[in-house]
Amino acid sequence: MSTLIESAAFRSEPEARALVARIHALATEPVSLMEVCGTHTVAISRFGLRSLMPDGLKLLSGPGCPVCVTPLAEIDRSIAAARMPDVILTTFGDMMRVPGSESSLEREKADGADVRILYGPLEALEIAAANPDREIVFVGVGFETTSPTIAATVAEAKQRGTPNLSVLPFFKTVPAALDLLASIPTRALDGFICPGHVSTIIGSKAYEPVARERNMPCVVVGFEPLDILAGIVMLLEQVEAVRRGTARASVEVQYRRAVTREGNEAAQRLLADVFEPCDAEWREIGTIAGSGYEFSERYRSFDARERLAIEIPETAAVSGCICGEIMLGLKLPTDCSLFAGRCTPRDPVGPCMVSTEGACAAFYKYDRQVS
Amino acid sequence: MCLAVPGRIIEIDGTTARIDFGGVTREANLTLVPDAAVDDYVLIHAGFAIQRLDEQEAQETLKLFRELAQALEDEKRP
Numbered sequence: 001m002s003t004l005i006e007s008a009a010f011r012s013e014p015e016a017r018a019l020v021a022r023i024h025a026l027a028t029e030p031v032s033l034m035e036v037c038g039t040h041t042v043a044i045s046r047f048g049l050r051s052l053m054p055d056g057l058k059l060l061s062g063p064g065c066p067v068c069v070t071p072l073a074e075i076d077r078s079i080a081a082a083r084m085p086d087v088i089l090t091t092f093g094d095m096m097r098v099p100g101s102e103s104s105l106e107r108e109k110a111d112g113a114d115v116r117i118l119y120g121p122l123e124a125l126e127i128a129a130a131n132p133d134r135e136i137v138f139v140g141v142g143f144e145t146t147s148p149t150i151a152a153t154v155a156e157a158k159q160r161g162t163p164n165l166s167v168l169p170f171f172k173t174v175p176a177a178l179d180l181l182a183s184i185p186t187r188a189l190d191g192f193i194c195p196g197h198v199s200t201i202i203g204s205k206a207y208e209p210v211a212r213e214r215n216m217p218c219v220v221v222g223f224e225p226l227d228i229l230a231g232i233v234m235l236l237e238q239v240e241a242v243r244r245g246t247a248r249a250s251v252e253v254q255y256r257r258a259v260t261r262e263g264n265e266a267a268q269r270l271l272a273d274v275f276e277p278c279d280a281e282w283r284e285i286g287t288i289a290g291s292g293y294e295f296s297e298r299y300r301s302f303d304a305r306e307r308l309a310i311e312i313p314e315t316a317a318v319s320g321c322i323c324g325e326i327m328l329g330l331k332l333p334t335d336c337s338l339f340a341g342r343c344t345p346r347d348p349v350g351p352c353m354v355s356t357e358g359a360c361a362a363f364y365k366y367d368r369q370v371s
Numbered sequence: 372m373c374l375a376v377p378g379r380i381i382e383i384d385g386t387t388a389r390i391d392f393g394g395v396t397r398e399a400n401l402t403l404v405p406d407a408a409v410d411d412y413v414l415i416h417a418g419f420a421i422q423r424l425d426e427q428e429a430q431e432t433l434k435l436f437r438e439l440a441q442a443l444e445d446e447k448r449p
Contacts (some may be wrong), residue, residue, distance in 0.1 A: 004412040004424045005377045005393050015436040033400060039374050066372050092417070094372055120418025122400060145373040149419040154400045197373040200422035201413060226436055257429040258414060265420055267403045357372060367390040 004257065010224030019229035020052050021058035026236035030056040032141035032188050033235055034181065034329050036174060037195030039223055045366035047225045048165075057232075061352075061359030063177055063327040064195060066142045067094045068351040068358045069282040074170045075100040076312040078139045080112040081168065082302060088131060090124045091139040092115045098354050101315050121153040128157070128165040137304045140167040145197040146169045147293060148267035151274035154295075154302050166304035169294050172280055174198050175206045176291035181328060189329050191217035191235040193228070196255040201271075203263025207251045215249045217242060221340025222255035230254050274299050283351050284324030321350035326359055333363040340364060375416040377424055380409050390415060 003009045035041060041061045044050060050059050064098065069245045082089040096106040096117065109115040109280045113136075118124060121138055128136040140150050150167060157165045178192055194207055199220045207218040217238035221231030231254040241247035254261050273296065280292025295303045304310070320338050325331040333339050333352065343349035345361050351359035356365075377391035383401065390399045390413070397415075401407050404420045413420035 002379070002412060002426060003429050004426055005379065009433050012436070012440075014440040014444070018440040019436070021443055022439065038372055092372065120400075122418050141372075145372060145375065145416055145421065148403055148421065149400075149417045152419065156402075195373060197375045197414065197416065197421070200375070227432075229431075230436065254432075256432060257425050258422055264403060266405055267421065270403070284404065355372075 007224055008208050010222075010226045012226065015226055016229060017232055019172060019226065022233050023229065023236060024054045026233065026240065027054045027057045029056075031190045031239055032058040032060055032238065032329065033193055033232060034060040034062045034189050035193035035195070035221075036062040036064040036178060036181075037198065038068075038355065039197065039219070040064065040193060040228065041193065041359055041362045042357055043223050043225070045362040047228075048366070049089045049225065049228055050367055059330070060329040061326070061362070062181060062329060063282055063285060063357050065352070065357040065359075066146070066172055067098060067355035068323070069172060069285065069327070070098070070141055070170050070351075071281045071283045072101060072315040073312060074168070076315060077093045077102050077254070077305070078168060079105060079108055080310045080312050081137050081308060082108045082115050084135075084308060084310075086133075086135050087308070087322035088114045088116060088134050088136050089139065090116050090118050090127060090136060092141065093203070094355055094357075095139055095141060097349075099348065101313055114248060121150045122156070124165055125153060125157055125160070125162060128162050132164060134164065135308065136165045137308070138165070138167045138370055140169045140171055143172055143174055143195070143198050144201045144271070145195075145370065147275070148264070148271055151270045153272060154274055154299055157302070158299065164171060165309045166302050167295075168304045169275075169292075171275070171293040172282065173277070173291050173293065173357045175210065176288050177282065178207065178210050178218075179214065180285075180288050182210050184328065189216070190239045191219070193213070193231055193235065194218050194220040194251075196220060196222050196227075199253075199255070199259045199263065201264045201267045203261050204251050204253045204259055205261050206263070211249045211251045215242060217249040218251045220251070220253045220255050220259050222258065229252060284321070285327060323360070326352055333360040336360070375414040375415070375421060377412055377414055379414060380407060380411050380420075383407075383409055386421065390420075
C-alpha cells in the first residue's frame with residue numbers, strides 16, 4: 001500500500017527518536033512555537049509530543065479552530081435561523097454542541113427544530129431539491145480548507161438554479177490572523193507551525209508577507225508525528241539563524257507531499273469568484289481586517305443573513321475565561337482558573353473547551369498529567 | 372475541522388470520483404482538482420478532493436527521516 005495512505009511510516013519510532021534528539025540539541029534557549037490548526041492541536045496532544053519537548057520549548061495553540069473563533073452572536077444567529085418554521089438548518093457536526101447565549105443547535109434539534117448534520121456541503125443541494133417549499137440554510141464555518149467546498153456548492157446551486165439554498169457566511173482566513181499574532185508588541189512567539197491543509201489551498205506563498213515583514217519563521221507542517229517533529233526541527237533551525245542575525249525568516253514546507261508554493265489554483269479562482277474579503281470578528285480576539293469572506297456581488301443572494309430576517313438577542317461576554325489570551329499565545333489552558341473545574345468538555349464555558357479541536361479540550365483530554 | 376483524509380481515485384464519472392481509503396470506498400467531488408486522474412492519490416475534505424498528493428515527495432521525506440535516524444545510530448556507536 002502507498003505510504004500516502006498508510007501512515008505507519010510516518011509514525012516510526014527510530015525516526016521519531018532521532019528527530020526528538022535533534023530538537024533537544026537545537027533548543028538550548030527558551031523558544032515558543034505556535035500551531036494555528038485544530039488538527040495540529042489534537043495531533044500534538046494525542047501523540048504526546050509536548051511531553052517529548054525540552055523544558056524551554058513551548059508548543060502553543062493559536063486560533064486554529066474555526067468553531068472556537070466563531071463569535072457568540074453568530075452561534076445565536078444559527079440558532080435563530082434553526083427556529084424559523086420554514087428553515088432546514090444544515091451544519092457540520094462540530095457546531096452542534098457549541099453553546100449560544102441561551103441554547104445550542106443540539107438543544108434546538110431535541111426541541112423539534114429541523115437541524116441536520118452533513119458530512120459535506122453538497123448534501124445541502126440534495127436536501128434543497130427534495131424540499132422545494134423549505135429554505136435550506138448551511139452554517140458556513142471554516143478556514144480556507146473548507147470554504148472552497150462551500151464556494152463549489154454555491155456555484156453549483158447557481159448553475160442549477162436552486163432557489164432555496166443559502167449560507168451563513170462565518171468564514172475566516174488564516175494569514176491575516178497570523179499577521180495580527182506576529183504584530184503583538186509583547187509577542188512571545190518565535191515561529192509558526194503553519195496549517196497543512198489550509199496550505200494545500202492557499203499555498204506556502206500566503207505566509208511570505210508575515211515571514212518577510214514580521215521576520216517570523218514559518219514552516220508548513222503535516223499531521224503525522226514525524227511530520228510535526230520534523231517541522232519543529234526546521235523551525236528551530238530558522239529561529240536560531242534569525243536570533244543570531246545570520247538569516248531573515250522565511251517560509252519552508254515540511255509537508256511537501258501535499259503543499260506547493262502556489263497551492264490549489266482552481267480552488268483559489270473559485271474562492272475569488274464566489275467570495276470577497278471582509279473584516280471578521282474572531283471570538284475572544286476581536287475584529288481582524290480582511291480576515292473573513294462575504295459573498296461577492298454575483299453570489300450575494302446566497303447570503304442567508306440578507307435572505308432571512310434573523311433577529312438575535314444581545315450577547316454577553318463570559319467572565320473569567322482567558323481563551324482570548326490562550327489563542328494569542330500569551331497563556332496556556334492550565335493557566336486558566338476555570339480549567340478542568342468550572343469549565344470542562346461536558347460543561348464548557350469558553351470556546352476553546354467547546355470544540356474537540358480547541359486548545360483547552362485537547363489539553364483536558366490528553367495533556368493534563370504532563371502539564 | 373480541517374481534517375483531510377488521503378485516498379486513491381479508482382473511478383471517475385464527470386465531477387464525481389470513487390475513492391479508495393485503503394479498503395473502504397466513498398464518493399467525492401473533483402471540482403477543486405479538475406485534472407485529477409484515476410490512480411492519483413488525493414486529500415478528501417468534506418466530500419471534496421482538495422489536493423493531489425505527490426508520492427515521490429512522500430518518499431523523499433521518509434528518506435530524510437531514515438537518514439537522520441541512521442546518523443543518530445552511528446553517533447551512538449563507539
